[in-house]
Amino acid sequence: MSTRADYRLAFATSAEHPSIQPDDKHLASSLEHLGVAPVVCVWNDPNIDWSAFDAVLIRTIWDYFKHHSAFLAWLDRLDRLGVPTINDSRLLRWNSDKRYLLELSQHGVAIIPTRLASAAALPEVLATMPGQQVVIKPTISGGAWHTLRGTVGDAEFAAAAARLPRELDYLVQPFVPEVVSAGEWSLLYFAGEFSHAVIKRPASGDYRVQGEHGGSAEPARPDAATLAAADRALAAVAAIGHGDHAYVRVDGVVSEGGFLVMELELIEPFLHLAAHPLAAERLARDVADRLAHARPAAPTAVAS
Known part of the structure; x- marks a missing residue:
């Protein structure tokens, strides 16, 4: 077991889920055993000095899609500071839009057959799928946010689709029973x-x-x-x-x-680690290895 923390790791969370969740507890303790100090940080807290960390591990930022522009700006800021994210910031940007x-x-x-449509184009796209059960979801979303299921041609479903936020783009998919x-x-x-x-x-x-x-x-x-x-x-x-x-x-x-x-x-998935402690330990070792390759730990001073 390491007797000191060689690295400080920002454990990125959200204001609604600011603590390390039960599913991640063994991951956090495994990191500590490897000389990595996980520090809980709400991702959009303006008072955090991200340069004080060796890396940012993305975990429960479960509201990022509601603040997507701010999320992208946060990644840009981390890149400018030279603070790596796990997973990589390029991958996070790519995965944040379901396109x-x-x-x-x-x-x-x-994949499930998928059509892309702006809010204004939804009626036109749905008109090509008469009588089908479909699912509509924003291209940038999570947790079934602004997601609808219904039958094309149903008046109530059409009215619900018309109430969807106009500034978002959407995926239209057949419902898979x-x-x-x-x-x-x-x-x-x-x-x-x-x-x-x-x-x-x-x-x-x-x-x-x-x-x-x-x-x-x-x-x-x-x-x-x-x-x-x-x-x-x-x-x-x-x-x-x-x-x-x-x-x-x-x-x-x-x-x-x-x-x-x-x-x-690839951004902030629930990883089902509580029932798989060996998986949590494997992830912790990989994170520690990434930190070691990115920023080798300073040697311990030897008394003369």
Whole structure:
């Protein structure tokens, strides 16, 4: 065990979730054992001196999409200060806008069929999908924020779509019923290697799998085809130019015999570490290694 902290690591959180969450506690203690002092910092707190840290580990910044311009400006500031982020700031910017799904599709990744539309163009796009159940979500969003599900042609659904914020752009996707009937997969990778997986299920009568909407998650073992599909998605990310990541969660659903990527969570995913302490320790070692390569620790003074 290290007897002193060689590095100071900003553990980035949000005002609504300012403390280290239970799922991250073993990660934080593992970092301490490796000589890394995790310091809780709310990402948009104007009083924090980010230059006092060796790096910023992105964790529970679960409101960044509501303040996207400020989020990008914060990353710019960290870059100017020479303070690295984990994951890398270029990767964070890319992953913060769900347009990346269309880029993945161009690299051969199977995704849920996706149309991009401004708020003004939504009626025109929906008109090409008569009678279909669809999901509309902002390109920059999280936690089902401003997300709608309904049937094209239904007056109530059309009225709800018309009330969506006009300044946002949206993804329009067919609703995949297997999200409800079979659940949504989350596959966790650390330092480029698969670690563990869960299946998330919505509450009865809902389609949203997030815990804040009543969803649940249980450990599960993906079959070879599902794991291979997730691996291909990460290979595509690498081909695009973002091959290095400390953590990633691949979310998707098996539909008509194949795994469809719904999202790649490379910014602030819930990592399901509480039930996997070895995974938390693996991530901690990778973070410590990244710090050591970026800023070698100062040698301990030897008394003469």
